[in-house]
Amino acid sequence: GESVGLHLPTLSVQEGDNSIINCAYSNSASDYFIWYKQESGKGPQFIIDIRSNMDKRQGQRVTVLLNKTVKHLSLQIAATQPGDSAVYFCAEHTGGGNKLTFGTGTQLKVEL
Amino acid sequence: KAGVTQTPRYLIKTRGQQVTLSCSPISGHRSVSWYQQTPGQGLQFLFEYFSETQRNKGNFPGRFSGRQFSNSRSEMNVSTLELGDSALYLCASSSKDTQYFGPGTRLTVL
Numbered sequence: 001g002e003s004v005g006l007h008l009p010t011l012s013v014q015e016g017d018n019s020i021i022n023c024a025y026s027n028s029a030s031d032y033f034i035w036y037k038q039e040s041g042k043g044p045q046f047i048i049d050i051r052s053n054m055d056k057r058q059g060q061r062v063t064v065l066l067n068k069t070v071k072h073l074s075l076q077i078a079a080t081q082p083g084d085s086a087v088y089f090c091a092e093h094t095g096g097g098n099k100l101t102f103g104t105g106t107q108l109k110v111e112l
Numbered sequence: 113k114a115g116v117t118q119t120p121r122y123l124i125k126t127r128g129q130q131v132t133l134s135c136s137p138i139s140g141h142r143s144v145s146w147y148q149q150t151p152g153q154g155l156q157f158l159f160e161y162f163s164e165t166q167r168n169k170g171n172f173p174g175r176f177s178g179r180q181f182s183n184s185r186s187e188m189n190v191s192t193l194e195l196g197d198s199a200l201y202l203c204a205s206s207s208k209d210t211q212y213f214g215p216g217t218r219l220t221v222l
Contacts, residue, residue: 098167100211
């Protein structure tokens with residue numbers, strides 16, 4: 001029979017525009033958050049991270065915003081390029097060790 | 113530095129068989145974590161090894177097991193394979209907080 005998968009939200013943007021990908025996390029005790037990019041056939045690639053004692057962090061063309069009050073995380077990509085097309089995951093870290101809990105992901109499509 | 117490597121990249125097995133997947137972490141990384149990725153459940157944590165000891169474990173049945181060697185290389189084993197075990201199995205290594213993922217092993221169970 002037909003398999004049912006997670007419905008990935010899709011964000012379509014024009015090349016050159018800014019993209020904003022959102023994520024709601026689950027655990028208020030999470031101390032560290034990471035954004036990953038996954039292209040088809042590849043493993044997740046680290047983009048940027050942020051600790052819970054921060055509310056904003058900037059990288060090259062990317063900015064992560066953290067709102068702990070509403071348990072919300074966002075990834076902003078400036079001047080989106082075709083190479084940015086991928087699935088983006090947020091992940092949260094809680095407790096000891098390196099266990100990450102991942103969100104369902106957002107498919108970013110960049111239109112030329 | 114070379115990235116995380118996983119072998120094999122693709123594997124086809126039949127129900128009831130067992131399988132062993134291998135992961136070589138980034139040089140100097142002592143923590144290795146394993147994740148299962150499926151269209152239905154997304155990315156789910158299996159377990160983490162640090163200095164040859166299991167440090168964290170996810171909510172998977174005992175058919176899923178792993179180990180880590182003194183050189184930090186890790187293997188995971190799945191016994192008595194079920195159709196639902198078909199997935200991309202990802203390994204990630206880290207030295208502190210950031211986890212770096214390998215390309216994964218695509219396991220298909222027929």
